[in-house]
Amino acid sequence: MTLREIGRGAPVLAFDVGGTDIKSGLFDADGTALGMRRTPTPPLGSEPATTLIDELARLSGELRAQHPDVVPAAGGFVVPGIVDAAAGIGVFASNLGWRDAPLRALAAERLQLPIALDHDVRSASWAEHELGGARAHDDVVVLIIGTGIAGAILIGGVPYTAGGYAGEIGHAPISEGPPRGEALLCTCGAYGCLETVASAGAIARRYAAETGATPDGAREVIALAGAGDAVAARIWDEALDALSLALAQLTAVLGPQAIVIGGGLSRAGDALFDEVRTRLAGRLSFHRMPQIVPAQLGDDAGLLGAALHARELS
Amino acid sequence: MTLREIGRGAPVLAFDVGGTDIKSGLFDADGTALGMRRTPTPPLGSEPATTLIDELARLSGELRAQHPDVVPAAGGFVVPGIVDAAAGIGVFASNLGWRDAPLRALAAERLQLPIALDHDVRSASWAEHELGGARAHDDVVVLIIGTGIAGAILIGGVPYTAGGYAGEIGHAPISEGPPRGEALLCTCGAYGCLETVASAGAIARRYAAETGATPDGAREVIALAGAGDAVAARIWDEALDALSLALAQLTAVLGPQAIVIGGGLSRAGDALFDEVRTRLAGRLSFHRMPQIVPAQLGDDAGLLGAALHARELS
Known part of the structure; x- marks a missing residue:
C-alpha cells in the first residue's frame, strides 16, 4: 500500500x-x-x-x-x-x-x-477531486467497480448527495425486467442492476456459474477472454456493453466533463479503458464525449x- | 390558452x-x-x-x-x-x-x-419550480414528453446545465445497440434513445408503421390500446416500460424528490401516471421512490x- x-x-x-x-x-x-x-x-x-x-x-x-x-x-x-x-x-x-x-x-x-x-x-x-484524478474538472462522475459498483457525482466540484440517495449507478437498471432480467436478480432486490453484469464480482461469478470453474476474479476472466475462451469473451463483452450503455446514459443526463473509473476492475487498464472509450463514442451523437480517466488514488x-x-x- | x-x-x-x-x-x-x-x-x-x-x-x-x-x-x-x-x-x-x-x-x-x-x-x-408543480421540491427532474422527450435537472432548486449538455434524457439510450437497436435509430443519429420508443411522436409513428393507419397522435393509440387493439396495446406497453426503466435509472443516479412530467403525453392523465408509478415502484428496491407529478403550467x-x-x- x-x-x-x-x-x-x-x-x-x-x-x-x-x-x-x-x-x-x-x-x-x-x-x-x-x-x-x-x-x-x-x-x-x-x-x-x-x-x-x-x-x-x-x-x-x-x-x-x-x-x-x-x-x-x-x-x-x-x-x-x-x-x-x-x-x-x-x-x-x-x-x-x-x-x-x-x-x-x-x-x-x-x-x-x-x-x-x-x-x-x-x-x-471527493478525495480524487481534492488530490487525484478529477482535479482538472468540476462536473465529474466517479465509478468504483469492484465486488459491486458504486458511484458519486460531483457538480461544480461539490459532491451531490440527495440525502444519500444519489450516485447509485451500480443499482441503476440496464436491462428489461423479468423474464430476461430474472437471471439478473441483484443483492439489493431489484432486477437488472448494472452491477449484476459489469462489476468485477459479477464477471467472475457469471463465468463460474457457466463453466463450473473458479476463476481468480475478473482479472482471470479477462485474461481468458484475451486468450480465446469463448465463454469468457462473451461475459467480458456483455460487461463492457452494459458499462458503455450506462456511461452513455450518464453522459446524456449529466453531461460530465470526465468520468473517473477506479476499483479492482480498473486494474484491467487498456483492456477496459480503450474498449469503454470506443464503445461509448459509438453510442453518442451530439452529446459531449466525456474524458474517461483512471482513478489516481487507487x-x-x-x-x-x-x-x-x-x-x-x- | x-x-x-x-x-x-x-x-x-x-x-x-x-x-x-x-x-x-x-x-x-x-x-x-x-x-x-x-x-x-x-x-x-x-x-x-x-x-x-x-x-x-x-x-x-x-x-x-x-x-x-x-x-x-x-x-x-x-x-x-x-x-x-x-x-x-x-x-x-x-x-x-x-x-x-x-x-x-x-x-x-x-x-x-x-x-x-x-x-x-x-x-x-425553472418556471415549474418558480410558479408551478415543482415548487415544493429542490432536487427535481422535469421531463417534457411530446414530439420528442426533453428533460431538465434542478439541483437545490437551480437548473444544472453542464454547459448545455445536461438533461438530454430523451437522448439517453434505453436499449442495446444494433441489431435490435437498428429499428430504433433516432433523429439525433444515435440508436435506442428513449424518445424513439416513449415519446408521443414515437407512439403514433410506430403504430402507423405497423398498421398502415394514421392515428390522431399518441392519444388515439392509447385509446385504441384501452379498447383492445393488440398492436396499440403492445406499443403503449413498450413506451411505459421504456419510460419506467429511464425513470428508475434517474432515480438511482440522482435520487430526485420529484419527477415532473409535462408535454402532450402527460394529457393521458391516469393512464400514464398510475402506470408509471406502479412500474417504477416495481423496479426499485432500497432507492427512494420519487413523487411522480404532472406539470402544472402546461x-x-x-x-x-x-x-x-x-x-x-x-
Whole structure:
C-alpha cells in the first residue's frame, strides 16, 4: 500500500469500512499516514453497527499504542450503502446489514473523539477531486467497480448527495425486467442492476456459474477472454456493453466533463479503458464525449477522503 | 390558452420556439400576458438562425402594434436542442437545423432590446419550480414528453446545465445497440434513445408503421390500446416500460424528490401516471421512490420561463 499525504494539519484517525475488509490509518501533523493497513471485516452478526464500532475501537487502540506521540484530534470513517452524512446515519448497506444506524454517534461515544461519517465512494470521489484524478474538472462522475459498483457525482466540484440517495449507478437498471432480467436478480432486490453484469464480482461469478470453474476474479476472466475462451469473451463483452450503455446514459443526463473509473476492475487498464472509450463514442451523437480517466488514488481514496473529513472537524 | 401571470415588473416580450410552432406573448407591468398566441414555425431553410430571428421580429412587431402602450424593456426566448445559455449560443437543434448559432446576439440586434436565451425545457422546468408543480421540491427532474422527450435537472432548486449538455434524457439510450437497436435509430443519429420508443411522436409513428393507419397522435393509440387493439396495446406497453426503466435509472443516479412530467403525453392523465408509478415502484428496491407529478403550467411553461428570464435583464 502506497503511503500518501494529505497535507499539514491536526493528527486524525481514518477508517474505510468495506464488506470484505477495513482499511485504517493514523495521519500525523505532516499529513503522512502511519500504520496504514487492511484487516478483514469481522462477521457483524445481528448487531452490525455496534459490532463494527467495537472493531474500529480495537483498531484505533492498536494504532494509538503503536504511535503514542501522535494524538488524534478527530476521526473519520466511511461506509458503503446509503449514508445520510449530515445526520450521521447509516441508512442501509446490503453487504453489512444495518438499517438507520446512528454510526457517527456510536463511534464518537466509543472513541471519545469528534467523528465524521461519509459514504465510501462519495468520500473517495471527493478525495480524487481534492488530490487525484478529477482535479482538472468540476462536473465529474466517479465509478468504483469492484465486488459491486458504486458511484458519486460531483457538480461544480461539490459532491451531490440527495440525502444519500444519489450516485447509485451500480443499482441503476440496464436491462428489461423479468423474464430476461430474472437471471439478473441483484443483492439489493431489484432486477437488472448494472452491477449484476459489469462489476468485477459479477464477471467472475457469471463465468463460474457457466463453466463450473473458479476463476481468480475478473482479472482471470479477462485474461481468458484475451486468450480465446469463448465463454469468457462473451461475459467480458456483455460487461463492457452494459458499462458503455450506462456511461452513455450518464453522459446524456449529466453531461460530465470526465468520468473517473477506479476499483479492482480498473486494474484491467487498456483492456477496459480503450474498449469503454470506443464503445461509448459509438453510442453518442451530439452529446459531449466525456474524458474517461483512471482513478489516481487507487484503493486509498476512501481512506484519504475519511482523513480529509476528519481534518474538517479538528 | 390560459392567461397566466408572472408578477409585477418591467414589460417584456417572450417567445417559445419549437419545431412545430412558436408561442409568443407580451407581458405587461402587472405580469399579465397580452396577445399570447401560437403560430406555425416557418420553414427555416439553409439560414435557420436568421430566418428564425426574422420571424421573431415579425411577431414582435405585431405584438407591439397591438399594444402600443406596453413598451418592453427586454425580451426572452427559448429554443430546443443544446443551448449554451451563458454564451447565448444555440449549439445544436436536430429539428431546427442550426449549429453554433449566435441566437442571442442576432435577436438583440434585430429587436433592439436586451435578450435572454435559454433552453426550452430548462426554462419550463425553472418556471415549474418558480410558479408551478415543482415548487415544493429542490432536487427535481422535469421531463417534457411530446414530439420528442426533453428533460431538465434542478439541483437545490437551480437548473444544472453542464454547459448545455445536461438533461438530454430523451437522448439517453434505453436499449442495446444494433441489431435490435437498428429499428430504433433516432433523429439525433444515435440508436435506442428513449424518445424513439416513449415519446408521443414515437407512439403514433410506430403504430402507423405497423398498421398502415394514421392515428390522431399518441392519444388515439392509447385509446385504441384501452379498447383492445393488440398492436396499440403492445406499443403503449413498450413506451411505459421504456419510460419506467429511464425513470428508475434517474432515480438511482440522482435520487430526485420529484419527477415532473409535462408535454402532450402527460394529457393521458391516469393512464400514464398510475402506470408509471406502479412500474417504477416495481423496479426499485432500497432507492427512494420519487413523487411522480404532472406539470402544472402546461404548454405555457417555456414561455413563462422565457418571460421570467427577460425580467431578470430589465
